[in-house]
Amino acid sequence: MIKVALGSRRAAKIAAVRSCLARLAELDPHWRDAEVIPREVQTHIAAMPLDxxxxxxxxxxxAHAVRARLQREGLTADFFLGLEGGFHMISGAGERLTLLRNWAYVTDGTRGSFGAGPAIPVPETIVTRVIETGRELGEIIDEITGEEDVRSNRGAWGVFSRGLLSRALSFELALIAAFAPFYNPTLYRSNGT
Ligand SMILES: O=P(O)(O)OP(=O)(O)OP(=O)(O)OC[C@H]1O[C@@H](n2cnc3c(O)ncnc32)[C@H](O)[C@@H]1O
Incomplete structure (x- = not known):
């Protein structure tokens, strides 16, 4: 059975991994019964990434932290995953945009691969509040919606898109992209043949 370790215990991230594995099982049934091992990990980046x-x-x-944590527990896995979301500011076509985008990193301990999900524009008032107060997007979204812990469920994604997108779906797409070299190894082999 394939074991997949995730460096987070956040519900939206765990749901994304399960949905991604179900999609990979469409290509190869080995993925169907994969076990997901979620663990909370520490990182040294800003709580709210701004690029x-x-x-x-x-x-x-x-991804590296969950591998190290499992090693300390005497466990291992076939793949180690990290998911992170944040803002990204970009200028293009004469416009300046602040986008919310999620990133995934997958490693089998030897090779690693990044993938990103879709990017959604962040409303200007919310950009200003995050940048000026230095607070996390998650807290501001909870204030705006009057709900608690939106980031564990539909996330800012669900709020911005009126439910057409969700935080889990965005992470799922980033993961499907990041896994490509592992489920399509012939094409991604370094000699390209
Ligand atoms: O438990 P962990 O895995 O740390 O998950 P997290 O929800 O804190 O997620 P990230 O560290 O990956 O995201 C960085 C910050 O970006 C914010 N954020 C990103 N996407 C969001 C979303 O869809 N909804 C609400 N907040 C979001 C949130 O405030 C996070 O603290």
Missing amino acids: DAESMRGARER
């Missing part, structure tokens, strides 16, 4: 580079570092650090 893709920081989110990528966070995703990779989480």
